Amino acid sequence: MALAQAPAPLSPAEKEEAAKIYFDRCAGCHGVLRKGATGPALDPKKMAEKGVEYLKAVIFGGLPGGMPDWGRQGILKEKDIELVARFLLEQPPAPPVPTFEEIKKTWKVHVPPEKRPTKPLHNRNWQNFFGQVLRDTGQVAIIDGDKKELVSIVPTGFATHILRSSATGRYFMAIGRDGKASLIDLWMNPPQVVAESKPCLDARSIESSKFKGYEDKYAVVGCYWPPTMVVLDGLTLEPLKMVSTISYAKGAGELVMEARVAAIVASHFNPEWIVNLKESGQTWLVDYSNLHKKGRPLPITMIDTNLFLHDGGWALKRYFIVAANALNKLIVIDTKTREFAAEVEAGVRPHPGRGSNWEHPTYGPVWATGNIGSPEVTVVGVDPEKHPQYAWKVVKRITLPYTGNLFIKTHPNSPWVIVDFPMSPSPQAAASLCAIDKRKLEVAKCWEVPGAQELKARMVHPEFNKGGTEIWVSAWGSKDTPTFIVVYDALTLKEKARITGDWVRTPTGKFNVYNTAYDI
Amino acid sequence: MALAQAPAPLSPAEKEEAAKIYFDRCAGCHGVLRKGATGPALDPKKMAEKGVEYLKAVIFGGLPGGMPDWGRQGILKEKDIELVARFLLEQPPAPPVPTFEEIKKTWKVHVPPEKRPTKPLHNRNWQNFFGQVLRDTGQVAIIDGDKKELVSIVPTGFATHILRSSATGRYFMAIGRDGKASLIDLWMNPPQVVAESKPCLDARSIESSKFKGYEDKYAVVGCYWPPTMVVLDGLTLEPLKMVSTISYAKGAGELVMEARVAAIVASHFNPEWIVNLKESGQTWLVDYSNLHKKGRPLPITMIDTNLFLHDGGWALKRYFIVAANALNKLIVIDTKTREFAAEVEAGVRPHPGRGSNWEHPTYGPVWATGNIGSPEVTVVGVDPEKHPQYAWKVVKRITLPYTGNLFIKTHPNSPWVIVDFPMSPSPQAAASLCAIDKRKLEVAKCWEVPGAQELKARMVHPEFNKGGTEIWVSAWGSKDTPTFIVVYDALTLKEKARITGDWVRTPTGKFNVYNTAYDI
């Protein structure tokens, strides 16, 4: 490669703007401190070797490994790309770490708990509501799952990422990429945000306390920046306690300054959360049952599991299975014995979302994950008590027609496991879905969703309704053009309905109240 | 003040040398990152306002608040003082953080456990041995307490700080200010270092696992830099697991990058250590009973107590009382219920060392601490069960003739509580000791130790022998001149013996095997 000429250093104003773009668009994968995780590390010296022109080309057009084509998609303008490319040649600025006092100021209770209804103020079947993330509008749409009609749209954080249900299902908690947490009361008419706070600058996960006696009492936010876990009051989102996740890799490695919090789930066996630290490869069991005492004691059991923990889901509501994605592994935590139970080889870059559970005639209870980088659904035996010969073994690697899968979902009442392909480089594949036969463990049917490609939309995140009779999937397009949510019959796989409207913009994850609250 | 002229910036070589002097001499109180703790913060901008000449004067001559007179004592030469003064005007360099791999390389087993004796190889009464820190020679002297003769001298870390006994008393563990931990086997003939490792660059505390079933199984080192707690194998000092103590102040404040580990003690009620974080004001209960399992689970209960935790000791072997020194407070942890029990107002800058326990006819069980900054011994009722009216109340503030007390010690078989004054600015006071009447709660007698002033020695750290019949106190002089350890009769307070020799140089803390192992 030709020796790149050094570009002019950024002015302070340019640097600030570049840092903001980087923070919003790049830090998620490459890290604020650029040490890498989902994406590679971006060392200033190495970047300088590549040169500004090369960097600009990559930021514009993407790379096959998963780097998005920010320029081609029109998300970053030429000027932005130039700024970011030059920014990458300079040392990363130390990003701010808010103090507790500062995050406390972001806390707002719009409707205090005592003013909230004691029963639903509408006659809708709220347990079958769907919370649909409208990613780039920073909103969540509440949709009546029975009637398939919009109930309300509520404002949430920037590039809202996921929703979780409170233990009772009454509340949705949303987390924005900007770290804003919003509490949505589904009993109000219409549902609305009753409390919010912004415990950090960059977050991906939120969870409530689900153990008996602690329903809806606490919430927790997992932050990317600062690398921190923040405990909140479950009914008001008041920040209560902050724990830094700066930690040594696997308890016996380098000090990882940017050890970000990935998946968090609430245990059913103990009053605790399972909190996964990405870059330092630790799984923390965080016991929330003593927080009312003097000094807010918070017992955290630090288990060294493996690096690059990302997302995960329940098997038998007892084993939490989390992807160590860059290692192509699955980590199994037994939340009853509170132990690191096993490690399983997945495909390339496993991405379970919440994964899928079903009972197989031969293998007994199984759990499955998709993989972003290989066309495979990995099916794992999960019952060491009654089917020990299959437990924590891959019982089947089901071949898919495409790579680029992100989510996989099933329901006890459906014979199918549904998979999407939003990360596929092929627009046709990204517009397609497949159904896997749960008994035969093979793909039974794949189809392209009509109308998706025309809208430049990728089909993403299947979710079942409460009864398990329907599958909902979102058409993820650009913010400028409304798309749709398609509803399939969960037996026949026939299209049953399409939810449309001017408001249906960048729909991504959607969460059925009942299934999310009860970890179906 | 006249406007100070900016001095020339340090050359890289000068900076390195200045950083080393600062690290060895100043960081203990002012922090590596200069955020302050025992001493004030040293902000480069404020230092520049004061000017180099002023700083040189202070480093040379000390300050009444506790800043030592490094120049006058001859510890720092004029050139060193000049370097450090200029160093303080510049931004603190980021000190290195060793990786686990690096610290693992410092681990040496000189005599493996299976080659160690199964019973003592000498006929001495090893339970009455004293381990005497020879601070500035980086050694520990093992002294036969019955015969008052030197048994052996073993090499330990730089500016060795304290010793702790293993649960059985067989091993002494020493910790150097350079972070080096040494395991001394008292059953060898002569006693010698059988294992060592250097889990950090700067440390003050070390402790063993004392709970039934875990005797001598694990050890823990509390580091100042990097701010980290390291768990070691108890018999080999092999580093097993590192936990960063970077944390938010009291769980609800600023992120404290230099949250140093102060006192650590082993609980008698649970398989855990009580670990105190100085700048972030947290007390951690660290459960070592699961470390043998996959992923080395380490449950840490994080309790928000108060800032500036430093040293502390047991009351009734159940309550751990630790000084929040800059706040003039004592923090009480109930290690049975594992709760933050109380906060008590002490004198100015309480410094309990391990504190003193006795039974008072009116107040029942009491515990006492001295205070560096006020001439007071603070006596606190410690029995909420049988004497609730006095529990966690100051039952008496005993007036001393001098300030500058550091340590206070008693024994069930002695009617006296002995206090020293090494931090007193008066050489005569620093050479003196006082005895407090445990029943009357007043000073019964004070005396100057003959010969101490002549040696420019400060009398420091009273310690009882196993039977409680003798009190040993060290004459802390300079490295160039041998001093002595004086032994008093614990009833009559008459001088009984003096231990001398060319090897008696800078004796500071001393630890009786039995009393240290059993927390007498």
Ligand code: DHE
């Ligand atoms: C840690 C993590 C979880 C698990 C949360 C939990 O269980 O507590 C998760 C789950 C999720 C879930 C929850 C799945 C479920 O069924 O529960 C969804 C829908 C989701 C939609 C997306 N995620 Fe997610 N996601 C990240 C992180 C995570 N995503 C990223 O770091 C990443 C790769 C890049 C980024 O900067 O955010 C990223 C990009 C995306 C998207 O682009 C997706 C597809 C669309 C969107 O709206 O952002 N992520």
Ligand code: DHE
């Ligand atoms: C955190 C801490 C403890 C509690 C350890 C535990 O219980 O696990 C402690 C205990 C101690 C104990 C244990 C007392 C006991 O009876 O158990 C002793 C003897 C001691 C002798 C000294 N200490 Fe100590 N000491 C510090 C820290 C501490 N000292 C400092 O930060 C400080 C102020 C400055 C520094 O840079 O080290 C400091 C200076 C000293 C001394 O100068 C002393 C007097 C002499 C020496 O040899 O260093 N410290």
